[in-house]
Structure formats: C-alpha cells, structure tokens
Amino acid sequence: MEAVVSIVFLGLAYGMILYIVSVGLSVTMGLMGFVNLAHGVFAMAGGYITVTLMNRYGVPFGAALLAAFVGVALLSVVLERSLYVRLYGAGELEQVLFTIGLVFMSVAIVRKIWGPLPQPITVPAMLNGQIDLGFRSFPAYRSFLIVVSLALTLALWLGIERTNFGARLRAAVDNRRMAESLGINTGQLFTLSFALGSGLAALGGGLGADILAIYPGYAMEYLVYFLMVVAVGGLGSIRGPFFAALLLGVGDTACKYLVPQLGAFFIYLAMIALLLWRPAGLFGRT
C-alpha cells in the first residue's frame, strides 16, 4: 500500500511536468501539422535559464521561472517568424530534418557554454522537506509541482474553453480553412499559441529541473517522452495529452520501481500497442 501511494504520487508529479512541457507541442502539431522535434529545446532552454539565474545571480525561484517563460516565449516567436514559417507547407521529412538540425545546434551551444554535466537546482528552503497531511507525509517539492501544474492546467483549460482566443484557436485546429474564411488570422493565432506553448515548455523545464535533469542531452533524451505524450494523447488536443502524460508518468514510475530491469521496455511496448489500437491517440479524432 505504501509503495502504491508513493508510485502514484511520484508518477503524478512526473506526469504533470511532462504535460506542461508537451502541451505546446500538441498545439503545434495539431494546428499547423508541423512536426517539431525541437520542442524539447525550449524546455531545455527554460531549465538552463532558471538554473543559471538562481545559481549564478541569486534570483528567487519564482522570478527565475517567470524570466524563463518570457525569455523563451520571445525567442520562440523570433524562431517561428524567421525560420519555422518557411516550412509550414513543406513535407514531413523536411520538417523532421530541419528541427533535428535545430536540436543539434542547440545541444552544441549548450554544451559549449555550460559543459556536459547536469546542472544542479537548489529549490527554496520552504520546498525542502515534507508536508504532513495527517495520514502520511509527502515530499514538499513534488507536492508543489503537482499543485502548480494543476493550477496551470486549469488556467490553460479555462483559457482554451472559455475565452475568445481559445474559441478561435479551437476553430483553427478543427478546420483551418473555414476559420480563415471567417476572418480569423490563423497565422497570427499560431504565432501566439506557439509562443505560449514554448513558454510553457520552458516553465516545465525549469519547474521539473529536479526530475528531468538539465544537461545537454535533454532535448534529445526526453524527446521520445514528449512525442509519446502527444501521439498517445491525440494531436491538437489539450485534454488528451493531460491524461496521456499522467498515464506515462505513473506507468513509467511503476515500471522502474517494480521491474527496474525492464522498465523502459514495457513503456515502449505499451505505447506501440496503444498506437496500434488507436492510431490517432486516445483523444484524437480519426
């Protein structure tokens, strides 16, 4: 029983981070049909900005996260307007190659500046230790992650379901040509959501620096996980990746805990089976 609670708890924290990082990717792929393998770069950049601001300049955790969000969102707009936009009509292979190229470049730059070792993150003192909930205590940092991510998810959901911007975005994902005919500027809409998604990824990278270690291999190593969340959750969906990420987080944690030898093996197997059962993902439209 103890073990089950631990696994679910750790898995939830892990899954939440995966979701915050991946949700932007779902929008990119769903709205523009753009295969963006460089999405992990934004999360990695967010992680490095957060860690560097905190460790080197003594910026508080919250402010560092905000800086990561804003900085990466701006950076992504520059990249999107200057480079990505040229490849929207291109084939899948071109997009894959182009974004792999971006990954290679960013990995080299990061390794040049920060070196190959993982960057340690020192969380604020109040997030160290345990939170006692009466029946048992939970690690404070992980609890904090879950609460913050849930709040972000709620805000995102409200933004997509209840605001004018969200309605236009959903319309564009459903039928871009129709949305454009109705006078929605889908190009601008996409730039905005791209920036938001990249900013969220950066936030996820910074928040989760303790779970997904910040090192040059980040963008490559965890890419498979981010893609899994999107592919299993369903392209263009906001809700699908949420459940997919939690499933992956808890599943991966459980496998690593229960069968440490074969952990990764089962996760890949499960994903293959899931995608064969539902090629468009759990919540994707076929």
Next chain:
Amino acid sequence: MAADSPVAQLIRAHRLRPTELLPWLAAVVAYFVFASYLPLGSQILIMILFALSLDLVLGYAGIVTLGQAAFFGVGAYAAGIYSVHVTGEPISGLLVGAAAAAVVGLVSGAIILRTSGLTLLMLTLAVTSLLEAAANDATSITGGNDGLQGVAINPILGRFDFDLYGRTAYLYCLSILFLAWLFVRGLVHSPFGQTLVGIRENVVRMHSIGVPVRRRLLTSYTISAALAGIAGALLTQTTQFVGLTVLSFERSGEILIMLVLGGTGRLYGAFVGATVYMIAQDQLAEADPVFWDFWIGLLLVLIVLFARGGILGLGDRLVLRFRRR
C-alpha cells in the same frame, strides 16, 4: 525515336552510364593512395551501404522513418552473437545479420506500416527504442552497456585474414557494397521500384489502379532492413565489437543526415553524402568535437532551407544552369 522522348529517357535510365562507375574507380584509387586511412575507408563503405538501405524506403518508397538503426543494430548484434556462439565464418555471419534484420523488418513493418504520418514516425522511433532497451537489459546475451565482447572473425573464404592495416576489411566491404549496389540498382529500375516511386508520389492513385500498396511497402521495408542488417554485420566483423550505440536514435539521425546531405531518391546520394559526412567528421570532429554537432545542425537547416536535393541536387541545378547558357 527522338532522343528526349519519354520512352527514350526511361530506357536510358536503365542503361549504365559511364559516370556510374566513378564511385568504384574512386574507391579503388583510394585503396592505393590513402593506404593509411583504410579503417576509415571501411567505415565509409559501411555507412554508404546503410544509407543506401535507407534511400530505398525513404527516397524511393517515401516512408519517413526515424528507426533505420533498429535494423542496423539487429544485424550487428546477430552477426556478433553468431560469431561468439556458432562460428566466426564471415559470409554466413553476414547472411545471419541480414536474415535477423529482415525478420525484424517484416514483423515490425507488418505492424506499423498500417499507420502514416506522425504515428508512423513515432512507431519507427519506438521500435528502435524498444530494441535498444531490450539489448541493454539482456546483458547475458548482448553484454548490455559494456558491449558484446569476444567477437572473433575467421579469414574470408578461409583464405583472406583480416590484417592490421584494414586492407582485407576494406576490400571485403567494397565487394559487399558493390553486390548490394548491383542489387538495389536493379531493384529501383524494375517495375517494383517504379511502383514504389508511384506510391511515394501519389498513394491514392496507386491504390485505385489496383497496386497492393501495403504489400509493396512491406516488401521494400523488409529488403531495406536486410541491407541495413548487412551493414551492421559488416561493422561488427570489421571492428570485432558491438556496442549499444548501434541501436541508438542518434545513429538513425546520423544516417538520415548523410543521405539527405547527398540527396534522397537518387541512389548515389548515399555514396556522396556518407563519404562527405564521414571525412568531414574525421577532420572536424577531432579539432573541436563539441562544436561538430553545431555545424552538422547548421548544415541540415541550410540544406532544408536552400538545397532540398542535397549535394547531388545542387550539382544538377548547376549543370542545368550551365546548359541553358
């Protein structure tokens, strides 16, 4: 018949042009001129074969895959395990590598080729990751993270021993590559190869004129897997070692880069791309291994933005411009 009629062009495509002998001439010259670089030469030949296998599925059949390393790795491990536990005879080792990779290609292809787009991309990636995880876990068979030790290869045909300077290895790789090239060249110009191009260009039309699209794709996927398996087996036999990296995502990415650098769907892109990439890596990576990745990334971005046909595509454009004048 007019020289530029479509039929004449098609007939011409089959015929061996003199320029097609250039790579082989260059390979033989390199054997004598760059005698101290023969180990690198063998690596290049192996990568050409690997890129050629990718060209068949990616360039001709149009299957965008991030999992070609799966077959390379399976071939490498199969040949390695065969030499440790059965015999070090090299030719049968290659066949074992090819067969093992073909089986993996057939089974995984039968499962994943039903999908398309991002799902297919993910599945090719997942199959490789799955195999890599399996190879990492099965330490008693594969040596896990430490790699497979104790690979010993007998002389080829019982006569030609692998020497210290890599002469035998080079000529061995060259002969295998030549045979594979003959085979692939015949294949892509055959009706089967033309069907693949048709599927790449317009899958709906191929369906409607009654081509068994999925079976054709699966066949090409399996053949390509077998060729990649041979390349992997060659790597095992010439280096006498198998490490986990043969199955890595980076390996799939690297071979994709080599092929795209040369040009896809044109048979010789593999030759040009792999050679340029491997030599550049040998020269540049030693000077600054950290920034090597940066240049490769930049190169990819530039190719996609400005030179979609790769080096050979650029050459075509130059020739065209020259002729117009």
